[in-house]
Amino acid sequence: MRLWIVAAALLAASGAARAQPCDVRAFEPCQACHALTRxxxxxxxxxxxxxxxxxxxxxxxxxxxxxxxxxxAKGDIWTRERLDLFLADTEAVYPGGWMGSPPIRDAKLRADLLCVLGKP
Ligand code: HEC
Structure with missing residues (x-):
């Protein structure tokens, strides 16, 4: 019985963690070149x-x-999937592009970036 209570409390806590705002530190290296406002x-x-x-x-x-x-011109849209690939390996998605930023191999970091970029 006790165990169940602990498990429920842990589940609730992890739910709360998910509801927290994005880790904006992920975007810090991008800020040298990009803004999130118009x-x-x-x-x-x-x-x-x-x-x-x-x-x-x-x-x-x-x-x-x-x-x-x-x-x-082809009508490509920045879906989450395309953006995730672009951040993981820019050259693989759009060879010859000009973004001089290293590939981001860390999936957690890319998820944080997608979280920040997904805010209106
Ligand atoms: C050294 C400067 C620089 C840094 C650092 C940089 N970018 Fe870029 N980024 C660019 C440039 C330049 C382009 C336009 C590329 C082109 O025209 O081929 C671009 C394009 C993009 C695009 C496509 C935008 C569009 O309107 O289609 C996204 C998304 C993007 N960057 C995200 C990021 C993220 C996220 C980071 C941080 C991890 C980052 N960039 C870091 C220079 C940079």
Missing amino acids: DAGQKPGPQLAGVIGRPVAGDPAFDYSPALRAAR
Whole structure:
């Protein structure tokens, strides 16, 4: 009986952890080049406001590489899956793209990034 109570308490606690806000530290290295707001001023990369569900190369103020412009012309959208692959290996998804950021092999870190990027 006792064990069940402990297990239930643990389950409740893990549920609470899931409901917590995203780990925004994951986005710190990206901030040098990207902003999460539309009025971000000049950065070396496009703004990423609402990027999940947005067309690839969807910042009208940014001059994208031919690779990303071709993807936009094809109608590619940033789904979670595509974004996860892009962060894991940019070159594999859009060869010749200009994002000079190292591949992120850590799935937990990518999940944190998707969490941050998924906020409106
Ligand atoms: C050194 C600068 C730099 C860093 C650091 C960087 N990026 Fe980028 N990022 C770019 C550039 C430049 C592009 C545009 C690439 C192109 O045109 O091919 C881009 C494109 C993107 C896109 C596609 C945007 C769109 O509108 O289609 C996403 C998503 C993205 N970056 C996410 C990230 C994330 C998440 C991080 C942190 C892990 C990160 N970037 C780190 C420079 C950077």
